[in-house]
Amino acid sequence: MWKGDYLFLLQNLVVKDFKIRYRNMSLGVFWSLLNPLVMMGALTFVFTAVFPNNQIPNFPIFVLCGLVPFNFFTVAWQNGTISVANNAGLIKRVPVPREIVPIATVLSTCVHLGIQIALLLVMVLVFGRGLNWNWLWLPVVWGLEILFVCGLTLITSALDVYVRDVRYVVESACTLLFWMVPVFYAIQSVPQSYANIYQFNPLSALILALRTILIDGAAPSSTLLLKLTFSSTLVFALGLYVFHRLKRQFFDYL
Amino acid sequence: MKVIELKNVSKTFHRSGGQKLLRHYLADILGKTDAEQFFALKDVSFSIRDGESVAVIGANGAGKSTLLSLVTQLVPPSTGTLDVKGRTAALLDLGSGFHPDLTGRENILLNASLLAFSRKQAHDLYDSIVEFSELDDFIKEPLRTYSNGMMLRLAFSVAVNLDPEILIIDEVLAVGDQKFQAKCTEKIFEIRNQGNTLLCVSHVSPTLQLLCERALWLDHGQLVMDGPIGEVAAAYEGRLTRQG
Structure with missing residues (x-):
């Protein structure tokens, strides 16, 4: 068995991913800021100038609270899903614990997530919604979200080894999710019977929690936190189980 | 045993x-x-x-x-x-954990962690790995600027310096120029003479x-x-x- 230093390996893999992504870019991490700002501008234009009948105040930060988690979720999930198949050289040559490959890929996305969260917080301050104690909830909700993405990625990355079509399923699911999570609309516009289901989707739950904390300056509701904790932990446990079951045959399928 | x-x-x-x-x-x-x-x-x-x-x-x-x-x-x-x-340390496919855009130093640390070195061991052994590989100043350059021989020398140096109890070698004795090959062979003999187990495919x-x-x-x-x-x-x- 592999008896190495998990943290040291994880750190090296995360740093590797981050460095190779930015080393040859002249603008470097600036790209992490540009994408959400451009999307924020476009969506604000569409929903305040083209369809001017929405009643949501502070629309730019409202939409940014949706875009930052959505971007993180889709990028981490898509890169994570293909990570095991793309690292076949590693999997077939080095007996490292296989779980570490998709998890490192998700965590390396967290580096630009950090930059985007900083952007979000700055925008919140610019729009005059000041600091408040409920900001302390931010690490909790983000932590749960990262746990959820890790779990989901463990499942899809293992399946992708056996059936390579899984990556296209994930890609399509991400396109669909842009409409099915409240990125640019308020949960209040969703009929009540559907709205309860939304809270079980950790991505929607996170977006709602962010808006409560940053725009309303309040603590997220305890039912929402419970549902978020429940589904994230469940998905992560399921991910570890599925990955463990499937990893034995990776060698034959890569 | x-x-x-x-x-x-x-x-x-x-x-x-x-x-x-x-x-x-x-x-x-x-x-x-x-x-x-x-x-x-x-x-x-x-x-x-x-x-x-x-x-x-x-x-x-x-x-x-x-x-x-x-x-x-x-x-x-x-x-x-x-x-x-x-x-066990396997010299199966030298450099499978290497990435061309990382420098020699970054690749050494990455490969060391893949081969189950701890952080402390990796930093302690870093100098002897660089010295064995004879890469000198190139260690700060990205791997894509290396010749094939230089890359193999680096990979070999990482693996043999792990001090494995069981060393597994797959037709990789032909690394680099003749001088370096002689050095590798000598190193493998040294590992064997220290009482370690050796499994070679060749x-x-x-x-x-x-x-x-x-x-x-x-x-x-x-x-x-x-x-x-x-x-x-x-x-x-x-x-x-x-x-x-």
Whole structure:
């Protein structure tokens, strides 16, 4: 068995991913800021100038609270899903614990997530919604979200080894999710019977929690936190189980 | 003490190259599967004591690399049991964990962590790895600027400096120029003389006969001979000349 230093390996893999992504870019991490700002501008234009009948105040930060988690979720999930198949050289040559490959890929996305969260917080301050104690909830909700993405990625990355079509399923699911999570609309516009289901989707739950904390300056509701904790932990446990079951045959399928 | 023990080990692969499409799964469920399996290893049993140095010889496709993948625990056997005790380091494919955009230094640390070094060990051994590789100032340059030989030298230096209890070598003795090759061979002899276990897959050569005392001859996935390297090599070469 592999008896190495998990943290040291994880750190090296995360740093590797981050460095190779930015080393040859002249603008470097600036790209992490540009994408959400451009999307924020476009969506604000569409929903305040083209369809001017929405009643949501502070629309730019409202939409940014949706875009930052959505971007993180889709990028981490898509890169994570293909990570095991793309690292076949590693999997077939080095007996490292296989779980570490998709998890490192998700965590390396967290580096630009950090930059985007900083952007979000700055925008919140610019729009005059000041600091408040409920900001302390931010690490909790983000932590749960990262746990959820890790779990989901463990499942899809293992399946992708056996059936390579899984990556296209994930890609399509991400396109669909842009409409099915409240990125640019308020949960209040969703009929009540559907709205309860939304809270079980950790991505929607996170977006709602962010808006409560940053725009309303309040603590997220305890039912929402419970549902978020429940589904994230469940998905992560399921991910570890599925990955463990499937990893034995990776060698034959890569 | 037995450090490696295989009992009736077989390893099969699917003929389709492992990749199954939806229709194959459907065929499986409906029971229409054409059980076309390929034995990479068939009913192999042997054990290796600590301190032994053993060569694995055989033609291409005889199952040598599969055997090494099993011993390094990259893949479980299809049937039979396999037991490995001690820290293994495999020089299977040198540089599989390397990335061209990272510098030599970054690659050393990454590869060290993949090969189960702790943070402290990696930093302690860093200087001796760089010194052994003779790369000097190039260590700060990205790997894509290296020549092929330089890259292999770096990979070899990382792996042999791990101080493994069981060193597994797959035809990688030909690294770099002659001077560096001599140095590598010397290092491998040094590891052996310290009482570590060695498992080499290679073509029969004078160096191999000096390095190993025992040989396993694999043919079409089956173990045909196990004994002192002189005898096995003679029998193996005798078979080749008869066939030729």
